[in-house]
Amino acid sequence: MNSKKYITKGDGLPNWENPISHAVVANNMCFVSGQLSVNSEGKYVCETALKEGELAFKNFFSVIENAGFKKEDIVFIDIAFDNLENLPEINQLYSSLFLVDKRPARTIYEVQKLPFGAKIKIAGTAVKDL
Amino acid sequence: MNSKKYITKGDGLPNWENPISHAVVANNMCFVSGQLSVNSEGKYVCETALKEGELAFKNFFSVIENAGFKKEDIVFIDIAFDNLENLPEINQLYSSLFLVDKRPARTIYEVQKLPFGAKIKIAGTAVKDL
Amino acid sequence: MNSKKYITKGDGLPNWENPISHAVVANNMCFVSGQLSVNSEGKYVCETALKEGELAFKNFFSVIENAGFKKEDIVFIDIAFDNLENLPEINQLYSSLFLVDKRPARTIYEVQKLPFGAKIKIAGTAVKDL
Numbered sequence: 001m002n003s004k005k006y007i008t009k010g011d012g013l014p015n016w017e018n019p020i021s022h023a024v025v026a027n028n029m030c031f032v033s034g035q036l037s038v039n040s041e042g043k044y045v046c047e048t049a050l051k052e053g054e055l056a057f058k059n060f061f062s063v064i065e066n067a068g069f070k071k072e073d074i075v076f077i078d079i080a081f082d083n084l085e086n087l088p089e090i091n092q093l094y095s096s097l098f099l100v101d102k103r104p105a106r107t108i109y110e111v112q113k114l115p116f117g118a119k120i121k122i123a124g125t126a127v128k129d130l
Numbered sequence: 131m132n133s134k135k136y137i138t139k140g141d142g143l144p145n146w147e148n149p150i151s152h153a154v155v156a157n158n159m160c161f162v163s164g165q166l167s168v169n170s171e172g173k174y175v176c177e178t179a180l181k182e183g184e185l186a187f188k189n190f191f192s193v194i195e196n197a198g199f200k201k202e203d204i205v206f207i208d209i210a211f212d213n214l215e216n217l218p219e220i221n222q223l224y225s226s227l228f229l230v231d232k233r234p235a236r237t238i239y240e241v242q243k244l245p246f247g248a249k250i251k252i253a254g255t256a257v258k259d260l
Numbered sequence: 261m262n263s264k265k266y267i268t269k270g271d272g273l274p275n276w277e278n279p280i281s282h283a284v285v286a287n288n289m290c291f292v293s294g295q296l297s298v299n300s301e302g303k304y305v306c307e308t309a310l311k312e313g314e315l316a317f318k319n320f321f322s323v324i325e326n327a328g329f330k331k332e333d334i335v336f337i338d339i340a341f342d343n344l345e346n347l348p349e350i351n352q353l354y355s356s357l358f359l360v361d362k363r364p365a366r367t368i369y370e371v372q373k374l375p376f377g378a379k380i381k382i383a384g385t386a387v388k389d390l
Binding site for chain 1: 263264266268278279280281282283284286287289291292293294338340371372373374375381383
Binding site for chain 2: 288332333335336344347351354355358361362363364365366367368369370371372385387389390
């Protein structure tokens with residue numbers, strides 16, 4: 001028996017052609033694919049790092065919600081930048097997204113290139129309390 | 131009591147000198163080390179991105195199997211490219227590996243360099259349903 | 261009810277200004293933020309890759325311990341290098357940190373840039389046996 005849940009389409013989710021799920025739910029965990037600044041048609045929206053971050057996080061939260069998880073369930077966030085000089089504004093955005101005493105663990109780094117030449121990519125994990 | 135399982139040697143697993151396990155099983159989860167285009171003697175096989183991807187996935191699946199997990203248990207895949215221009219052919223390979231409605235979540239990015247100068251590295255997580 | 265544990269301050273933990281937790285504990289899992297060569301005041305300590313690795317691992321282990329986990333619980337380690345040529349000395353350090361038959365799974369890669377211009381970043385996951 002396979003009771004996993006594969007999140008591919010749903011309210012506010014980018015409709016894209018990639019051979020992946022936006023997220024997979026296994027037991028009480030949710031594994032979220034790297035989210036980008038992509039609109040509901042799956043088209044990349046090239047913008048400032050801050051605005052790309054806002055859209056990527058919006059998509060990330062939509063995925064989580066469609067998977068039946070809440071923002072408070074997010075335990076880990078992996079952010080790849082195309083330029084780490086954009087960290088201060090992403091940190092400011094980040095501070096507004098999570099409660100001070102309930103912030104996810106995080107890892108950040110600058111890569112050579114992201115899909116579409118995007119400025120930021122956000123992947124992560126959510127866990128429901130048993 | 132530590133009941134974790136450390137996968138180091140086994141059928142079809144690259145025999146290498148790195149101070150790591152190919153995978154660690156904890157409870158119903160399997161954490162898989164970054165797999166490369168490496169043969170059974172642990173030697174890097176420099177090839178086209180597609181062929182490197184095929185061998186890296188073959189190793190990935192061997193690890194999963196040796197750990198007592200199935201392909202359907204894979205929930206998340208992390209692919210690092212040395213050149214994202216190879217994404218279309220990797221996506222084609224990828225499509226052939228997973229059922230349309232049971233695709234893992236995924237994150238992809240281009241890094242500066244991979245071990246051996248490899249073209250692709252595949253890490254990931256598998257979870258058995260409770 | 262949210263029973264997650266957010267590790268932000270504690271014995272030997274770098275005191276930093278980032279809007280993140282050093283680790284989040286959910287059920288029997290611990291998700292650890294990317295640790296760097298940073299001292300207890302949160303200042304980056306620029307050193308050889310080996311010494312940066314030692315301090316980053318010291319911080320990593322402090323986080324794990326403050327979260328109520330042990331070194332033996334670590335199942336996966338993600339190491340980003342600013343230069344993969346430093347791998348041999350990090351492997352030597354690594355060999356001294358983990359028992360031969362209980363080594364975590366691992367993924368390594370060279371990125372374009374790390375926060376502070378650091379030479380190594382170590383993130384990971386620990387799981388307690390149920």
